[in-house]
Amino acid sequence: MGTELSNEMSLLFDKLKAELDQQTIQITENITKTVLKVVDEKIQPIIAENERLTREVEKLNKQLQNLDVNARKNNIILHGIPEPSTEKYEDLNALVIKTITDLDVPLENSEINKVQRLGKNG
Structure with missing residues (x-):
């Protein structure tokens, strides 16, 4: 009768351990899901702001390129x-x-906004 009780206790202990293991897994999964949800809620506005700022930078780069082209379109x-x-x-x-009038291109001093050298030769 002692071994029967011991076997029953061992079986009961194994069932209890299996149940505790299952509960531990469930608790871990629930905590992980909760943490991920909180992190996701915190990150979403940052991601949205990053996307907005990326679009804004692209827009500003295009405007800068257009301004650069317009600023140079009358350069010689x-x-x-x-x-x-x-x-x-x-x-x-x-x-x-x-130099320009020698090329038979009429040019008045008032038509020049700025004259500058780009750099000295070697």
């Missing part, structure tokens, strides 16, 4: 113009006007 770049060691803006302006 001349190559081979001599570069004296000292030069005033007025001298460069007059040289550009002379």
